Amino acid sequence: MHNKWVTSCFVRVALILSSVLLHAEEDGFAGRAGSYLKMGIGADLMAMGGEGVAWVKDAHVTYSNPAGLVFLEKKSISATLVSMALDRRVQFVGFALPLGQGNARKPGQLQGGFALGWLSSGVDQIDGRDFNGIHTDNFSFGEHTFFFSFALKPSSIVGIGFSGKLHYSRIPGLIEDGSALSATGFGFDVGMLIRPHPTIQAGLCIRDMRSKYTWDSKKYYEQYYSEGGSQSYDVFPRTLAVGIVWQPIHLASLNLNVQKIDAMDVVETSKVAFTLMRYAGGIQLNLHPAAVIRFGYQEKGLTFGGGTRFQMFHQLVGLNYAFVSDPIAPRGNHVFSWTLQF
Numbered sequence: 001m002h003n004k005w006v007t008s009c010f011v012r013v014a015l016i017l018s019s020v021l022l023h024a025e026e027d028g029f030a031g032r033a034g035s036y037l038k039m040g041i042g043a044d045l046m047a048m049g050g051e052g053v054a055w056v057k058d059a060h061v062t063y064s065n066p067a068g069l070v071f072l073e074k075k076s077i078s079a080t081l082v083s084m085a086l087d088r089r090v091q092f093v094g095f096a097l098p099l100g101q102g103n104a105r106k107p108g109q110l111q112g113g114f115a116l117g118w119l120s121s122g123v124d125q126i127d128g129r130d131f132n133g134i135h136t137d138n139f140s141f142g143e144h145t146f147f148f149s150f151a152l153k154p155s156s157i158v159g160i161g162f163s164g165k166l167h168y169s170r171i172p173g174l175i176e177d178g179s180a181l182s183a184t185g186f187g188f189d190v191g192m193l194i195r196p197h198p199t200i201q202a203g204l205c206i207r208d209m210r211s212k213y214t215w216d217s218k219k220y221y222e223q224y225y226s227e228g229g230s231q232s233y234d235v236f237p238r239t240l241a242v243g244i245v246w247q248p249i250h251l252a253s254l255n256l257n258v259q260k261i262d263a264m265d266v267v268e269t270s271k272v273a274f275t276l277m278r279y280a281g282g283i284q285l286n287l288h289p290a291a292v293i294r295f296g297y298q299e300k301g302l303t304f305g306g307g308t309r310f311q312m313f314h315q316l317v318g319l320n321y322a323f324v325s326d327p328i329a330p331r332g333n334h335v336f337s338w339t340l341q342f
Contacts, residue, residue: 032263033213034167034236036121036143041080041092043337047305047322048282049296051257053243054193054203058318058339059094062115062149065205065241066161067191069113069151072098074316074341081336085329090121094147110152113161117147144168157196163189167236169213187211187236201245211236237263255296256281294322301325305335316341 040050042060053065059078061068075097082090094117100110122142129135144167151161167185191205213234243257259278282296282303290310296303305322322335 032237033169033234034143034145034208034211036090037119037145037208038237038239038261039082039090039121041082041090041119042078043080043305043320043322043335044284044294044307045255046082046324046333046335047294047296047303047320048255048284049257049280049298049303050324051241051243051259051278051280051298052245052255053191053205053241053257054201054245055243055255056193056201058341059096059115059117060092060337060339062094062096062117062147062163063092063119065191065193065203066113066115066149066151066163066189067159067193067203067205069096069098069115069149069161070111070153070159071193071195071201072096072113074098076339076341078337078339080338083334083336085326085331085333087124087126088122088329089124090119092117092119094118096149100153112153113149113151113159115147115149117149119145119147139172141172142170157194159193161189161191161193163191165189165208165211167211167213181215183213183215183234185211185213185236199247203241203243205239205241207239207241208236209238211238237261251286253284253286254281255283298324300327307337 040046041063042052044057045052045055045060045064051064055064056068056071058072058076060080061072078094080092084090094115096115097113099112099114120142122140124140126139126141128137128139146166147163149161149163151159153159165187167187168182170180170182172180187208187210189205189207189209191203193201193203195201215232215234238261240260241257243255245253245255247253257280261276261278263273278299280296280298282294284292284294286292291306291308293306294304303322303324305320307318307320309316309318311317318339318341320337324333324335326332
């Protein structure tokens with residue numbers, strides 16, 4: 001029993017440290033729940049600094065600002081894989097469906113959008129060892145968020161959107177029978193997007209409102225004690241994001257963003273422990289109808305990437321890549337995105 005308890009403690013410590021390392025680039029939030037939701041998603045946005053609250057191109061908009069769904073012209077399926085050092089990973093898959101858009105819309109028909117998405121992060125190949133240093137198993141740590149997004153277009157230039165977010169975290173190998181200790185939670189995002197001119201878009205989004213993990217450690221402590229354990233909460237930092245996209249000429253688009261991130265200590269009182277301001281921006285240059293390059297800046301350094309679009313079976317396919325520096329890890333992050341519009 002003692003060796004099992006020690007092994008369980010070693011596994012728990014290793015998984016917690018791995019989670020911190022996974023999000024180490026998020027200054028001030030590495031030890032906070034939901035840090036993976038602050039990393040950004042989509043190779044086009046990652047190449048332009050990692051944020052794009054007013055950038056509307058495909059299904060990644062359900063992550064950045066659900067209000068952008070009303071300005072999508074086609075249905076889209078999007079996927080992103082972030083390759084990180086030290087066996088870390090982040091991935092996203094999403095589907096977006098605009099409603100009542102295009103020339104076929106009937107007078108008075110509702111305009112809006114709907115989207116589903118899944119964002120996951122984790123660490124693989126964690127070397128588990130017992131008290132004697134003998135290898136026991138390889139473990140993995142994972143966190144997941146499922147998006148359910150809706151948007152409406154009350155006027156021709158304004159979109160408003162809402163995302164419900166179901167959170168799930170799993171720490172394997174902590175229970176004596178080999179099962180995992182897990183936590184769930186729910187939160188939501190609200191956003192607005194305004195297009196006052198065909199060349200200008202401005203957006204605002206409040207993310208992770210009421211988001212938290214709810215942990216119940218009773219099953220874990222019952223392995224070693226006659227009683228014990230309790231229910232506890234890990235509150236996600238809340239983000240207010242504001243951004244603007246300006247396309248002064250057809251060949252270039254400018255993307256500028258500001259984030260205000262509040263780390264919450266108590267769910268009931270919404271007490272703010274501390275606040276962090278983040279600034280990011282970038283530019284996209286259209287070199288050719290089928291090729292673009294992108295450059296960006298974030299507080300950790302420069303970002304860059306590119307992409308291409310082409311027709312396949314009469315459908316539009318987009319491939320994008322971004323490189324994002326990571327001052328903590330041995331190498332930077334490689335971001336790959338794929339989009340199908342139909």
